Amino acid sequence: MATETTPDYPCTPEELTDIITSPCGGLCMMPSDAYNEVFPNIFIGEESIAKNRMGLKGIGITHILNAAEGNSDYHVNINAEMYKRVDIIYYGIKAMDQMNFQLTPYFDKSVEFIQQAIDAGGKVMVNCKMGASRSATLVLAYLMIEHHMPVQDATRLVRSKREICPNDGFMQQLCDLNEQLKKAGHFDKNQDEKTDIEHE
Structure with a gap:
């Protein structure tokens, strides 16, 4: 996957907001679709598609990561039992869409779940209530x-x-992760791969 040169300066939420809102003249838009494939075999979706087991099977979903597990109005009340009959593997996180909620502790487990699905030739639906904040x-x-x-x-x-x-x-939290990965030379691997491709 080609990438631009990693910026030397620390990223900020304001910079990410500018990236997100620039296509809509500075406005933060809610999703216009129930779900979208945002990377090969990785989908982000809202509550309606997460609860639609046959709809999930119809698009080939094999794994579902619910980033809003719970039974309040701000959560999506689904669980592993619901998906056993349609052979979809479930993982849930009881996250709140609040500025002070720490999602970082769930990054590694979520990444592992998604990658296991991809490695098995599957497709993953990552959902939350609106498919815009926690799942994204x-x-x-x-x-x-x-x-x-x-x-x-x-x-x-x-x-x-x-x-x-x-x-x-x-x-x-994403900016903090970015700085941590950058200091560890994590993004240099992407640049190395890009250079190898250019020299082939």
């Missing part, structure tokens, strides 16, 4: 960790496929 944040973290994309590149890619709007707290 987890997919962005996945692209950063597994595909060595700086957060700016990951955000541009996902936003080109779906309207997303992570809250400012989640965007700060």
Whole structure:
């Protein structure tokens, strides 16, 4: 996956907001579709598609990651038992779409779940209530960790496929992850791959 040169400066939620809102003149738009494929075999969706087991099977979903597990109005009340009959593997996170909620502790497990699905030849639906904040944040973290994309590149890619709007707290957590990965030389692997391709 080609990437732009990783910026030397630390990213900010404001920078990510600019990337997200630039296609709509500075407005943060809610998704216009129930779900979208934002990366090969990875989908982001809202509550309606997450609860539609036959709809999920119809698009070939084999795994579902619910980033809003719970039974309040702000959650999506689904569980592993619901999907056994249609052979969909389920993983749920009890996250709140609030600025002070720490989603970072769930990044590694979510990335592992998504990658296991991809490695098995499957398709993953990552959902939350609206398919715009919690789910988008987890997919962005996945692209950063597994595909060595700086957060700016990951955000541009996902936003080109779906309207997303992570809250400012989640965007700060993604920026913090970006700085951590950048200091570890994580994004250099992407540049090395790009250079190898250019020299073939």
